[in-house]
Amino acid sequence: MQLDNRAQTLLKALVERYIADGQPVGSRALSKISGLELSPATIRNVMADLEEMGFVASPHTSAGRVPTPRGYRVFVDTLLTIDSVDAIGSLDEAALETKLQSRSQISSPQKIISNAAQVLSSLSQFAGVVMTPKRESIFKQIEFLRLSEKRILLVIVGPGGDVQNRLLLTEVDYTPSQLVQAANYINQHYGGLGFDEVRLRLQNELRQLRDDMTSLMQAAVEAGSDAMADDSDNVVISGERNLLSVADLSSNMTSLRKLFDMFEQKTSLMQLLDVSSKATGVQIFIGGESQLVPMDDMSIVTAPYEVNGKIVGTLGVIGPTRMAYERVIPIVDITAKLLSSALSGNNS
Structure with missing residues (x-):
């Protein structure tokens, strides 16, 4: 539904004033701040039309x-003007890049991602969130460490040097030399492959080994596959407590429960971030409009980030629908670009 210039100007003025002070905006205030030479009566008529179309509510x-959520959508899609320099303020891109890298040339990808979540939170004063790159199922090597009788620690080293541990409970008490033999066999024949591929090849290629060794290797492959598929730590969140001071989100216990359920469960957050990773540029999800956002008064501004030209994850800011979008959008956009640069440089 198209809005004429007058209605667009008044809607823009209303949203900006409401974001600034959180109070319902009357016709008299709009006549002063809109810059239009309109009588309060004319403005009331336009507001009545906007309300009938679902852009504002009384x-x-x-x-x-x-x-309304629909009014916010029109505002962020067509009426918002953004000055990236003003939005970031005194923090230039070089300073942000330093914050991501922690002044260290050997920052791990996990540390850089954690720093990005903190940067998003500190700049926006809301919650910063980063979906980490999905872990590949490929392993570089494995080790078996005997903990006690029939208890073995499986150590999985990924291509990037990241380490995953899993506990194996076995029916056989393997000796340390047997564990070394099994690990050497797997590393020599299957290192650099994915666990799913190894599982298929195990069925045909381990017949020359004793059954109990085959059983150990199959258990290692199953545990390794589960470890690589585990996405419980695939979302890094910083600044959740900032949202406790946002009255729109913490005004009642039901809202608070929904808010912290989202942070604890992470399922809906993962789903939303996964959706936004398939888009290009900054995406804005507004509560009450998007079923992916669990609360009506919440918005999430996201952007995908890349490693060496390939989109691998998403980051964003979680805050109230009544947020300063003209400030938050450039923060998310610039942080995504800097994180892409930092991870690509770190990965090279």
């Missing part, structure tokens, strides 16, 4: 109006 306690 709280029962006030004659003023507030934006």
